[in-house]
Amino acid sequence: MKIAAVGDNCMDVYQANGKAYPGGNPVNVAVYLKGLGAESSYIGWVGADSYGKDMIHAIQNKGVDTTHLSQKEGKTAITYVELVGNDRKFGEYDEGVMADFTLTPEEIIFIGTHKCVHAGIWGHVEQYYPVFKEMGLLTSFDFSNQLNDSLVKTLPPFVDYAFFSYTEDDAYIRQYLKEIKNLGSKFAVATLGEHGSLAFDGQQFHRFGVRSQENVVDTMGAGDSFISGFIYGILKGCTINECLKLGTETAAKTIRYFGAW
Numbered sequence: 607m608k609i610a611a612v613g614d615n616c617m618d619v620y621q622a623n624g625k626a627y628p629g630g631n632p633v634n635v636a637v638y639l640k641g642l643g644a645e646s647s648y649i650g651w652v653g654a655d656s657y658g659k660d661m662i663h664a665i666q667n668k669g670v671d672t673t674h675l676s677q678k679e680g681k682t683a684i685t686y687v688e689l690v691g692n693d694r695k696f697g698e699y700d701e702g703v704m705a706d707f708t709l710t711p712e713e714i715i716f717i718g719t720h721k722c723v724h725a726g727i728w729g730h731v732e733q734y735y736p737v738f739k740e741m742g743l744l745t746s747f748d749f750s751n752q753l754n755d756s757l758v759k760t761l762p763p764f765v766d767y768a769f770f771s772y773t774e775d776d777a778y779i780r781q782y783l784k785e786i787k788n789l790g791s792k793f794a795v796a797t798l799g800e801h802g803s804l805a806f807d808g809q810q811f812h813r814f815g816v817r818s819q820e821n822v823v824d825t826m827g828a829g830d831s832f833i834s835g836f837i838y839g840i841l842k843g844c845t846i847n848e849c850l851k852l853g854t855e856t857a858a859k860t861i862r863y864f865g866a867w
Contacts, residue, residue, distance in 0.1 A: 607841050608645045608720040611636035613729020614704050615650050616683035617657045621697065626657065628664040630683070631726035631748050631830050637668045638834035638856060644841065647671035647720065649713055650729075651703045657682035674713050678703040701728075709734055718743065722841060724833070727752050735764035746837055748829075753782065763790030767840065769833050770796045775804055780811060793846070795836065797829050797857075803850050814850035816858075832857040 615630035636646040648670050652658035654677050661682060666672050681702035688697055707730045709717075714734065717723055718741045725731035726748040738745050744766050749758060751771040762768055768791040772779045779796050783806040786794035795805040802815040835856030839849030 607643075608647070609636070609639050609722045609724060609837065609841070610647045610649060610717045610720040611639075611724045612649045612709070612717065612734075613707065613725040613731040614683065614701075615648075615652060615661055616685045616699070616702075616704075617661065618685050618687050620687050622688070626660070626684075628661045629685070630728075631750075631833075632724060632729060633661075633665060634830035635724050635748075635834050635837070636670045637665065638831045639838060640669050642834065642838045642856065644838055645671070647674065647716075649674040649709070649717065651676050651678050651707050653678060653680045653682035653703045655680075655682055657684070674716055704730070707731075717741075722746060722837060724748070724837065726750065727755060727757060732757055732761055735761060739764045744840070746833070748833060750829075758786070759789070762786050762794075765790075766792045767837065768794050769829075769836075770794070771829055772796045772798055774798055774801045775813065779804065780806070783811075795850075797832050803832065803854065805846050805850060807846055812846045812850060814847065814854055816854060828857045831859070 611632035613632045615633045617626045618629045619626045632650065633648055636648040639646040648665055652661045658677050662672060662675060683702040683704045684700045686697040714737060722744040723738050724746040727750050735745060745764060746767040747761060747765040748769045749755065753770060768786050775798055783794040783796060787806055787808050793805055793807055795803065797803050800816060802813065805812045832853035835853035836849045839852040844852065
């Protein structure tokens with residue numbers, strides 16, 4: 607069971623204490639999937655700076671394949687984070703070398719040796735999704751909370767599992783997930799924060815609540831860990847409800863410590 611996570615990474619720098627933690631949606635997904643028992647690879651760019659070295663070592667220490675993680679002249683991406691209570695708020699984002707990210711033909715061939723590929727809306731990977739589908743890969747994509755982004759209209763035909771971040775289970779998000787399914791995705795899934803998660807399979811909605819909110823330290827990475835658990839469930843042949851449960855349980859572990867992982 608091999609999964610390739612492709613695209614953005616960043617060091618999450620907490621403004622209150624200056625501590626930096628490695629992260630970024632594809633990086634997090636690769637790390638969480640490895641922790642669940644899958645074989646995962648991360649393909650992306652970091653800068654030739656201390657943060658870049660820290661990022662590489664941290665990902666390698668988690669057992670993720672980094673043979674196609676490249677260092678480029680310039681800065682590693684940084685996201686400045688503020689904690690409001692236990693909830694993380696993103697501030698300024700410096701994309702660094704990832705602003706010019708592209709894949710080489712050799713890297714595309716390498717991704718093709720996996721069963722599934724995952725990327726996110728900030729990763730500059732969307733142009734390769736038609737190629738990934740032609741290669742027969744299962745495809746996953748995190749649109750985050752960018753529900754009005756232009757990619758929402760063009761990418762779903764090439765995305766099997768489309769993930770979104772929203773706030774509650776209401777008429778708007780239910781209609782929205784139906785539209786994503788109608789555009790071509792096999793499943794449309796929304797994480798709803800404290801209200802759990804919601805998935806639409808074309809026939810019916812599937813809803814799952816959250817685990818206990820006790821001992822919440824930092825919500826950084828909660829959505830990414832949910833996606834990892836869900837994808838892992840899909841690759842294991844689980845039902846949608848079982849995938850939602852596994853995603854929720856994976857996220858519940860993540861929010862009990864600082865940083866994504």
